[in-house]
Amino acid sequence: MKPTVLNAPSNLRAISxxxxxxxxxxxxxxxxxxxxxxxxxxxxxxxxxxxxxVVKVGQLHSATGTMAISETGSIQAERxxxxxxNEMGGILGRKIEIIQEDGASDWPTFAEKARKLLVNDKVxxxxxxxxxxxxxxxxxxxxKENGMLYYPTFYEGLEQSKNVIYTGxxxxxxxxxxxxxxxKTKGAKKFYLVGSxxxxxxxxxxxxxxxxxxVLKGEVVGEDYFxxxxxxxxxxxxKIKLKKPDAVYSIIVGGSNVAWWKQLKAAGVTSDKQTILTxxxxxxxxxxxxxxxxxxxxxxxxxxQSLDNDxxxxxxxxxxxxxxxxxxxxxxxxxxYLGPWLWKAAVEKAGSFDIDKxxxxxxxxxxxxxxxxxxxxxxxHHLWSKLxxxxxxxxxxYKVIYESDLIEPNPVPKGYx
Amino acid sequence: MNIITPSTASAAGAPAWRAxxxxxxxxxxxxAVLPLCLDLFRLNLVGKYLTYAFVAIGLVLCWGYGGxxxxxQGVFFGLxxxxxxxxxxxxxxxxxxxxxxxxxxxxxxxxxxQITALPALWxxxxxxxxxxxxxxxxxxxxxxxxxxxxxxxxxxxVYFAIMTQAFAAMLSILIIGQQGYTGGVNxxxxxxTLNGWDIRTDHAKYVLYFLNAGLLLASxxxxxxxLKTKFGKLLLALRDKEERVRFSGxxxxxxxxxxxxxxxxxxxxxxxxxxxxxxxxxxSFVGIVPSIEMVxxxxxxxxxxxxxxxxxxxxxxxxxxxxxxxxxxxxLFLMGGLFIAVVMLFPNGLAGLADSVRGAWQKWQxxxxxxxxxxxxxxxxxPPEDEPAAPTALRVKxxxx
Numbered sequence: 001m002k003p004t005v006l007n008a009p010s011n012l013r014a015i016s017x018x019x020x021x022x023x024x025x026x027x028x029x030x031x032x033x034x035x036x037x038x039x040x041x042x043x044x045x046x047x048x049x050x051x052x053x054v055v056k057v058g059q060l061h062s063a064t065g066t067m068a069i070s071e072t073g074s075i076q077a078e079r080x081x082x083x084x085x086n087e088m089g090g091i092l093g094r095k096i097e098i099i100q101e102d103g104a105s106d107w108p109t110f111a112e113k114a115r116k117l118l119v120n121d122k123v124x125x126x127x128x129x130x131x132x133x134x135x136x137x138x139x140x141x142x143x144k145e146n147g148m149l150y151y152p153t154f155y156e157g158l159e160q161s162k163n164v165i166y167t168g169x170x171x172x173x174x175x176x177x178x179x180x181x182x183x184k185t186k187g188a189k190k191f192y193l194v195g196s197x198x199x200x201x202x203x204x205x206x207x208x209x210x211x212x213x214x215v216l217k218g219e220v221v222g223e224d225y226f227x228x229x230x231x232x233x234x235x236x237x238x239k240i241k242l243k244k245p246d247a248v249y250s251i252i253v254g255g256s257n258v259a260w261w262k263q264l265k266a267a268g269v270t271s272d273k274q275t276i277l278t279x280x281x282x283x284x285x286x287x288x289x290x291x292x293x294x295x296x297x298x299x300x301x302x303x304x305q306s307l308d309n310d311x312x313x314x315x316x317x318x319x320x321x322x323x324x325x326x327x328x329x330x331x332x333x334x335x336x337y338l339g340p341w342l343w344k345a346a347v348e349k350a351g352s353f354d355i356d357k358x359x360x361x362x363x364x365x366x367x368x369x370x371x372x373x374x375x376x377x378x379x380x381h382h383l384w385s386k387l388x389x390x391x392x393x394x395x396x397x398y399k400v401i402y403e404s405d406l407i408e409p410n411p412v413p414k415g416y417x
Numbered sequence: 418m419n420i421i422t423p424s425t426a427s428a429a430g431a432p433a434w435r436a437x438x439x440x441x442x443x444x445x446x447x448x449a450v451l452p453l454c455l456d457l458f459r460l461n462l463v464g465k466y467l468t469y470a471f472v473a474i475g476l477v478l479c480w481g482y483g484g485x486x487x488x489x490q491g492v493f494f495g496l497x498x499x500x501x502x503x504x505x506x507x508x509x510x511x512x513x514x515x516x517x518x519x520x521x522x523x524x525x526x527x528x529x530x531q532i533t534a535l536p537a538l539w540x541x542x543x544x545x546x547x548x549x550x551x552x553x554x555x556x557x558x559x560x561x562x563x564x565x566x567x568x569x570x571x572x573x574x575v576y577f578a579i580m581t582q583a584f585a586a587m588l589s590i591l592i593i594g595q596q597g598y599t600g601g602v603n604x605x606x607x608x609x610t611l612n613g614w615d616i617r618t619d620h621a622k623y624v625l626y627f628l629n630a631g632l633l634l635a636s637x638x639x640x641x642x643x644l645k646t647k648f649g650k651l652l653l654a655l656r657d658k659e660e661r662v663r664f665s666g667x668x669x670x671x672x673x674x675x676x677x678x679x680x681x682x683x684x685x686x687x688x689x690x691x692x693x694x695x696x697x698x699x700x701s702f703v704g705i706v707p708s709i710e711m712v713x714x715x716x717x718x719x720x721x722x723x724x725x726x727x728x729x730x731x732x733x734x735x736x737x738x739x740x741x742x743x744x745x746x747x748x749l750f751l752m753g754g755l756f757i758a759v760v761m762l763f764p765n766g767l768a769g770l771a772d773s774v775r776g777a778w779q780k781w782q783x784x785x786x787x788x789x790x791x792x793x794x795x796x797x798x799x800p801p802e803d804e805p806a807a808p809t810a811l812r813v814k815x816x817x818x
Contacts, residue, residue: 102745133603
């Protein structure tokens with residue numbers, strides 16, 4: 001879903017990974033002195049890949065293909081979290097070992113690899129998936145084989161599963177507070193909705209329209225969709241100029257973003273003339289778009305790299321120390337970082353690696369060390385989270401200008417369908 | 418290799434049953450060896466690979482023998498797969514299990530796309546009988562229409578290949594664009610039962626594997642019989658000298674339409690079996706890239722060998738799974754390297770490799786025998802199995818497609 005930018009540090013990553021694997025091997029061979037005093041038979045009653053010293057987890061993202069650019073951040077964040085947990089002594093005295101599989105940006109491959117991780121490797125948890133399509137492909141596998149998936153991306157909602165913890169926002173968490181902010185601070189009444197043509201933008205705009213019409217008593221003056229990868233936004237920009245909406249609500253994803261924001265600038269639609277709020281451009285995408293093309297436009301996310309709190313400062317420093325100074329961290333990358341930590345908390349609360357016990361123990365878990373501040377797992381396996389509005393700066397970062405209260409996740413919203 | 422043998426072997430006076438040995442070996446391999454050696458997870462993967470083999474043997478018939486290179490077989494694989502998926506999805510979307518939707522009783526993705534009633538196109542897919550017919554007839558009819566439109570006008574070769582690419586692109590754009598009716602990029606997921614029979618259980622996986630393997634072997638046998646008939650010889654003839662066949666009074670277009678339609682129907686059966694075994698269908702099997710991949714399976718197996726095409730599909734997909742599991746960051750390069758190596762070293766695929774190995778063996782035997790004789794050792798050389806000249810010539814000419 002993100003723009004195609006060449007990914008220079010992949011070699012370095014590979015090298016650092018092999019070093020890390022080596023390190024893991026050495027660590028695993030040293031008998032652990034710290035043991036939580038639990039026998040493996042007690043904490044693992046269902047035959048997962050847990051031994052006295054090691055617990056295996058799966059990582060299932062696209063390392064190749066069109067989605068690799070987007071998913072790399074998630075892969076890195078999850079590895080960072082797992083390394084940090086291992087440095088702290090692991091989980092229930094066991095080191096975490098990662099089995100990485102490549103979904104290759106291909107949804108059937110995701111399903112195949114998910115089955116491999118659960119059936120063959122019997123991993124205790126899987127951190128993975130990015131697009132809705134890949135999640136939809138693996139969901140039946142996780143439910144059938146009773147696995148646990150930590151899914152990082154903000155998505156359209158309309159789903160909740162015992163076998164998934166959704167660490168990103170479902171649609172209402174990202175949309176409603178953002179529209180309220182537009183109505184309140186910008187006095188927006190007339191909205192123009194645009195999006196890429198697939199399930200997430202369509203569902204999100206459906207919720208946005210209901211909220212605009214029924215709650216804000218505003219008006220939707222236009223709603224347009226474009227195929228993924230579309231690059232000609234001239235006619236849309238003309239329609240926007242003609243309709244003069246108070247705000248444009250943009251859910252254009254992936255490489256299309258580069259064309260969309262550049263063409264807006266070329267057509268003279270700048271932030272002082274037109275308010276645009278997007279929910280699909282993180283710091284990662286700005287790398288491709290170029291900060292100068294986004295200046296002054298707004299994004300609604302739960303996390304921005306510039307968030308000013310101690311947790312985040314530590315997180316950003318650790319991420320940059322591991323992956324280089326130029327690394328940027330977007331909303332999904334942070335959500336992916338939460339996955340291993342939430343899993344650790346659930347395992348420790350349940351005192352067991354058993355999937356059923358983790359699923360039952362997860363609701364109510366709090367993470368006070370989250371870079372985004374504070375999160376809590378809801379009964380429906382989504383996270384309570386805040387919504388922030390960021391104003392894009394020329395250097396590709398966002399300045400946080402608004403922060404909501406904690407928002408309850410509501411993946412199947414009544415009155416919005 | 419094996420396919421050519423019937424004519425040449427019988428010409429040489431060898432018994433006709435010999436031609437069936439490779440097929441029997443293949444049957445032994447996929448019906449006994451693989452199920453005994455692999456756990457259910459791997460066996461299920463093999464089952465998935467074997468569904469691609471339907472497309473590959475279709476391509477052997479229409480490309481290897483008919484000289485019609487289709488770069489759009491994914492279209493037919495997809496049509497068969499989608500027809501099956503539509504039936505399964507309707508069964509999985511009963512009002513009880515979809516009661517959280519705004520409109521219960523329709524597939525979940527329709528509900529997400531604000532569709533409030535089942536589209537008319539979907540209605541007939543409540544019936545299993547209709548679905549089974551549709552799996553065969555819809556792709557068959559489509560291939561027939563495309564075939565008539567193209568071959569009657571004598572569109573062939575590269576132009577035909579380009580047209581098939583266009584169809585593949587069109588269908589995948591259509592499916593992705595009409596997400597309310599097709600599930601869009603996500604495809605049709607979360608399929609559960611076939612007429613009340615849970616396709617996700619271990620037992621069902623075994624049953625489906627053997628059903629799939631049986632259908633595949635039957636298809637290979639059908640192809641083998643077909644190629645032995647006069648039709649098979651005409652097919653070869655029109656591939657190598659189309660004009661000459663036409664001037665001999667044959668309706669060339671009709672032959673081409675037939676073989677193209679047959680290949681399409683085989684692909685569709687593979688698609689339907691894919692949906693049953695994997696539990697979902699997605700547009701990523703319909704477009705240009707998967708269609709070309711399927712041609713690669715055929716090329717790796719050897720495009721003149723029905724049995725080789727099955728091994729080709731198995732080998733390439735096994736390589737894909739193995740390399741991507743072992744080297745998640747590097748596997749695409751390894752696959753690429755493998756393809757280059759196969760094309761450079763064995764232009765006739767695995768079947769060609771088997772031939773050259775046998776040829777080299779015979780040569781070595783002959784030489785050894787010659788040396789022995791020279792030294793006065795009374796040893797009889799192994800009789801050559803079939804004369805290599807004729808089939809080699811045919812194969813080399815096949816490269817013109």
